[in-house]
Amino acid sequence: MAFTETNTTTPRRRPVMRRARAWGFAAAGVMLLIAGAPSRGQQAESLPASAPAAAPASAPASAPVPLEIPAPESVKAYDCPSDDGSAIIVEWAKPKIETPGAVYVVDVAAAKEDFAAGAFKTVQVKPGPEALKSANQKFFGVSPANAGLYYARICPSSLYPPVPAGESRTESLTRHAKAGHLSAEELQRALAASDADAKWLARLMADLTERDTTDAKARTRRINAATYYLRLSVSPDGGRARAYVSDKDGQPLVLSAAALPNQFKWYKLNIAIFSVAFCAVVAAFIWIARRNPNLYIRRIAGLDAVDEGIGRATEMGRPVYFVHGIAGVESMATMASLTILGRVARKAAEYDTRVRVMNWDPMVTAVSQEVVQQAYTEAGRPDAYNPDDVLFISTDNFAYATAVSGLVVRERPAAIFMLGTFFAESLFLAETGASTGAIQISGTDSYSQLPFLITTCDYTLIGEELFAASAYLSREPKMLGSLRGQDVGKAFLMVTIVVITAVLSVAAARGVSLDWLTNLFKTF
Amino acid sequence: MWYKRTIPLILVFAIGVAAFVQEFVPAPWAGRFRENITLWFQIIGSFALFIGLYSLLHMHWTRIRRQTPGWAYSIFVFLAAGGMIAVGLYNEGKGPIIDVAQGTRTWLDRGYDYLIKPCTATIYSSMAFFMASAAFRTFRARNTAAVLMLVAALVVMFGRVPVSEVLGGWLGDPEMFSRITDVLMKYPNLAAKRAIMMGISLGAIAQSLRILLGVERSYMGGGD
Structure with missing residues (x-):
């Protein structure tokens, strides 16, 4: 984190509320209103740091509203923590009294001299609960001090865009020609492009856009990494008149900071610790299982029924259907279902029963073909493998559901395995299978579809x-060890939830705040 | 065996650990890593699409060739796939890859809007009938648990229709049923959902670890 600030140790100067000065600034305010609001980057008109608000001309003389200026020592500028290096944070203490309608304005300049030249950008922050650091726990944590600090998130690449906005095609072509990306002949041809050149021009513009996108990324990184100069002011009404936070010389306090990439998302620390701890527990049980292979594992009825389903299909002389869900190979549920497919296919090959695999994703189709072929080879029946039995159907979920349902009705499989991620089509598939009298074994990680599957299937693998399944079916000690680790993790979570709920309930009943405890489990 | 087992396992471990680490790193290199992995995935996926397409067309061609029952429907697969590919390549006369002017409705758009969308909507709307038949089977009061579920389901369904306010009004509180529904959905239902979600997350982590450590290898097409 870069923390570069200047002159933040100046003693705080309290605002002075003098009626005569208030009237003076009220008059200035009226003049400014007549003059109109300044454009972005225009030099703002400074009010003295200790100035009261520029009260409206109609305001009663007896009630001038004070314009509280944040204490200079409270103003800080630093790199935004836990981000990718795209933002600078400016923070300041929330004044005790806040002027209604007042707005904080942060001036941002690429060089100090730009302030004098008026070549700076502005970011306005409207005071309120959402402008406090406590409203953004993701980046600033849960410190109670955050409730008294306002902040502004400055994104340099938004203020200084890497690609010119609203550029016409001619301007874009000319810019690229100047940069040497186009020859003079190409530029002339592009500018005078006829219908016959439309394809060539379209390809050229696509190339240039791609180049712009790549360049913009590099330029954005450079823009963000530069040091910027910042100063904070308060505007009584969001207009041009401002009272700057000043240094000890009475000049606007100028801070500097650069947005740098960070290497850790601190707001994910609790997740990282839990993940590593849980992995350690699972790894430890895998190691224990190698020494003591006789671990007790609870029975899972749905998995015990796998052999029953294949046996039924063998007896009836009908095929077994294996329906992958509608998720890609990157989904953990699909990976789990592929391991079960291997078992089912091997057992079916041993019994000489046909297995048909229905796929929604082409990549899952390719992996499934490999898994089934290997299973047939291991069963000693490579000749029985038929690639046409591992089908790719469609990547549209209802087209997939309709096609599978049609096959189920026509071929009447004896057993249907529905394992993977399912969405709205789950009921469509399962209800069709149930209507044909097939034994159905389902399992999904989509908890919203579980009620439908439980209703319509004979056995359902719930959640984990x-x-x-793969560990349970293989009965291999190392796999069973991981299963035991998984159960221990679940038991730990259950105990933690019960204990912490009890502790928080007792604390709440006694009026004790234990926010730190709940904050430990917050995720962003 | 080394190139078929060991190298893939090393790759899986290295990429898996890197993917885990990048989840906690905000620096641009982590984002670039994720982008590259996604790009590789898309490239491999595009090759797999040809396998999928071949699988689909080969199966339907076999059906036509052998004239299995319903083989005539397979002709529509070729017609539909060929038609959509043709209009996609034609692209309003501009040919493939070239963007058409913004707002232009191509034949591909029309095919999607007037053929695929209505078919999808028809299938989706037929879900109501499946839901009714599934509900009829589920809501039979066979035992205490089934009775509890039946009552809870009736209350939730009733609390979500306007007539519940009328009946609630007669009983003194128009919001009574919607409040009971909210309590059922917010506490017992949400608690059960979260318990399942936690189990799923733990199971997914354990499965990932098995794959990363090479304990689980059946996804590579082999045994354990």
């Missing part, structure tokens, strides 16, 4: 049971 789907992921336990």
